[in-house]
Amino acid sequence: MRIDVITIFPGYLAPLREALLGRAIGAGLVDLAVHDLRSWTRDVHQAVDDSPYGGGPGMVMRPQVWGEALDAVLALDERPARIVVPTPAGRPFTQATAQAWTGEERLVFACGRYEGIDQRVVDDARRRDLPVDEVSIGDYVLVGGEVAVLVMVEAVVRLLPGVLGNPASAQQDSFSDGLLEGPAYTRPEVWRGLAVPEVLRSGNHAKIARWRRDRALERTAQRRPDLLAALPEDALDDADRAF
Numbered sequence: 152m153r154i155d156v157i158t159i160f161p162g163y164l165a166p167l168r169e170a171l172l173g174r175a176i177g178a179g180l181v182d183l184a185v186h187d188l189r190s191w192t193r194d195v196h197q198a199v200d201d202s203p204y205g206g207g208p209g210m211v212m213r214p215q216v217w218g219e220a221l222d223a224v225l226a227l228d229e230r231p232a233r234i235v236v237p238t239p240a241g242r243p244f245t246q247a248t249a250q251a252w253t254g255e256e257r258l259v260f261a262c263g264r265y266e267g268i269d270q271r272v273v274d275d276a277r278r279r280d281l282p283v284d285e286v287s288i289g290d291y292v293l294v295g296g297e298v299a300v301l302v303m304v305e306a307v308v309r310l311l312p313g314v315l316g317n318p319a320s321a322q323q324d325s326f327s328d329g330l331l332e333g334p335a336y337t338r339p340e341v342w343r344g345l346a347v348p349e350v351l352r353s354g355n356h357a358k359i360a361r362w363r364r365d366r367a368l369e370r371t372a373q374r375r376p377d378l379l380a381a382l383p384e385d386a387l388d389d390a391d392r393a394f
């Protein structure tokens with residue numbers, strides 16, 4: 152997978168070259184290119200924004216600069232790309248989104264700042280039949296799209312074959328089966344007077360699996376009843392329902 156990020160703060164994306172993601176890049180599982188939007192400005196001030204039509208606070212990012220930047224970055228590679236625009240007004244980015252994007256050959260992230268990018272940039276891309284997703288990582292507002300890109304790239308890349316040491320980890324994630332993960336424990340057996348639940352030390356794998364499933368159901372019911380309600384009919388077996 153090739154990932155391009157266009158931003159006025161390239162340094163914000165430096166964490167993508169650390170740790171797991173850095174190793175995925177080093178292993179050739181991901182190609183990452185970060186581009187400074189100001190490279191496509193033509194004025195001495197390298198202006199990327201302007202006042203909003205209709206008035207109101209803040210500034211809007213100029214369509215000319217973004218149009219030229221996207222055209223140039225898209226032309227760098229012939230692989231078909233999905234353009235992703237992080238925005239508080241976007242559809243929710245979920246684990247399902249991350250899973251779906253693992254099928255993309257290329258993702259091009261357009262990081263907005265200020266009050267966002269002139270809408271015509273997205274409209275122009277869509278009318279050229281380029282796939283464009285406007286997405287939000289949560290019901291809060293960041294200062295720009297860069298942090299959202301860090302979140303989304305990590306969520307997607309970790310799912311790519313060969314990235315996680317143990318692929319089973321991705322299967323047992325929170326959300327992968329629609330439930331939150333239950334509690335996890337490691338040595339020592341007792342810490343500050345708190346003992347590891349005995350069932351986890353029993354060696355009885357069936358009991359352990361049941362206990363873990365019950366804790367996941369319990370935690371999901373307490374913290375995210377919406378996820379429980381959204382589960383498909385056949386997601387819960389009789390033992391789950393008995394819980």
Ligand SMILES: COc1ccc2nc(C(=O)O)sc2c1
Nearest residue numbers: 238263264287288293295296
């Ligand atoms: C102007 O660019 C922004 C500003 C806030 C923001 N907040 C996001 C979120 O997903 O919460 S994406 C995003 C992009």
